[in-house]
Amino acid sequence: MKLTSTILMITGGLMIVPAAFAHHGSAIYDNGKAVTVTGTVTEWTWSNPHCLLEFDVKDDKGGSVHWVAEVSNPPDMTARGWSRRMFKAGDEVTVTMVAAKNGEPIGRIARITINGKTYQGMGAVPGEAKQ
Amino acid sequence: MIRRVAVLAACLFPLVGSAQTRDISGIWQPVRAIEGIQPSGAMNMPADGKPEHELPYTAAGLEALKKHRPSNGPTEVAAAEENDPAHICDPQGFPRENLFELRATQFIQTQFQVVMLYTYDRVYRVVWTDGRQLAKDPDPRWFGYSVGRWKDDSTFVVETNGTDERTWLDNAGRPHSEDLRVEEQFHRVDHDNMELTMIIDDPKFYSKPWVALDKLHFKLMPPATDLVEMMCSPSELAEYNKKHASRGAVKK
Numbered sequence: 001m002k003l004t005s006t007i008l009m010i011t012g013g014l015m016i017v018p019a020a021f022a023h024h025g026s027a028i029y030d031n032g033k034a035v036t037v038t039g040t041v042t043e044w045t046w047s048n049p050h051c052l053l054e055f056d057v058k059d060d061k062g063g064s065v066h067w068v069a070e071v072s073n074p075p076d077m078t079a080r081g082w083s084r085r086m087f088k089a090g091d092e093v094t095v096t097m098v099a100a101k102n103g104e105p106i107g108r109i110a111r112i113t114i115n116g117k118t119y120q121g122m123g124a125v126p127g128e129a130k131q
Numbered sequence: 132m133i134r135r136v137a138v139l140a141a142c143l144f145p146l147v148g149s150a151q152t153r154d155i156s157g158i159w160q161p162v163r164a165i166e167g168i169q170p171s172g173a174m175n176m177p178a179d180g181k182p183e184h185e186l187p188y189t190a191a192g193l194e195a196l197k198k199h200r201p202s203n204g205p206t207e208v209a210a211a212e213e214n215d216p217a218h219i220c221d222p223q224g225f226p227r228e229n230l231f232e233l234r235a236t237q238f239i240q241t242q243f244q245v246v247m248l249y250t251y252d253r254v255y256r257v258v259w260t261d262g263r264q265l266a267k268d269p270d271p272r273w274f275g276y277s278v279g280r281w282k283d284d285s286t287f288v289v290e291t292n293g294t295d296e297r298t299w300l301d302n303a304g305r306p307h308s309e310d311l312r313v314e315e316q317f318h319r320v321d322h323d324n325m326e327l328t329m330i331i332d333d334p335k336f337y338s339k340p341w342v343a344l345d346k347l348h349f350k351l352m353p354p355a356t357d358l359v360e361m362m363c364s365p366s367e368l369a370e371y372n373k374k375h376a377s378r379g380a381v382k383k
Contacts, residue, residue, distance in 0.1 A: 025170075025201070025202040025203040025204075025207040026207075027202065027207045027208055027209050028209045028376075028379030028380065029379075045370070045374075047364070047367045047370075047371075048361065048362060048363065048364060048367050048368070048371075049218075049363070049367070049368060049371055050371060050375070052371065052374055052375060054374075068374050068375050068378070070371075070375055073361060074359075074361075075234070075250075075359045075361050076164075078359075079164070100378070100379045102379065102380075102381055102382065104378045104379060104381060106375050106378050106379055
């Protein structure tokens, strides 16, 4: 899948072992590679087993790609400073995540920036030291 | 004046900072959250592929293990291909309640019971302390049958049998049979600290007992702590699977 130039692919030489993914594991992800995109939030679901952020990213053909990216459950994310009201439709976000091996636009968020503030998601960013 | 206050405080709160006697009541939370969550299986024996964490399976145990397709551990599969019963919101049961998503837990102690209120799925266990013995051949239950006794003034020992073998031992899909017996040792180190050691004894599936938790460290929370809600909701799970998990398993 070819995406817009706003996508930065960072390939880490080191396979990062993800932190706690309480329910569902990481088998679907390419855990050695981070993908960073900037897009517009369409929906934020604050629920178990994992919270989901949906956002659209413009591609270079004038269309857009609809991403669905997960983090952990509400109690774990509350401990990381996240909340039920932290995103609303129309917000611009820059998301660093690991993406599915099969090319589907789904991912697991390692870091996100909204309104100039950055939050840690789940696990380290591949290629970066664990924080 | 300061000395008087100190003396008064010592009289009013004599046990603060010292070991409690035959009392584990209160809200206890694992000091390190990850040690309670245990995403890769029992904290002391995670399914990480290391030889020292290999469990002593019997042939029947290995056979049972092969039927489990966990979404965590070395044999993990994609979320849409796994068959973890807890992922369709079946009860986790016991001992998995202690070996996955173990979070703040409230212990209520009465004359006849110790009741444990778990955060995950808001389930509870009753440990009888009225002197009864475990039944010899009970009908299986999700959380089994538990009896407890004080080994000494600071160590409460719980024995459990009669568990339902449809449940998994942990998040890595380790199996257990109906012959499973579990021993928990809750050792109150001092007023604010407690350790849990848990031993799995299932001769049908494991050739020898093994230690699933070795002094898992809990801290005592303030009595007004409001436990968070963390439920397995079938409708929320279906939405997650539809929007996310099932798409990750699509072969391309």
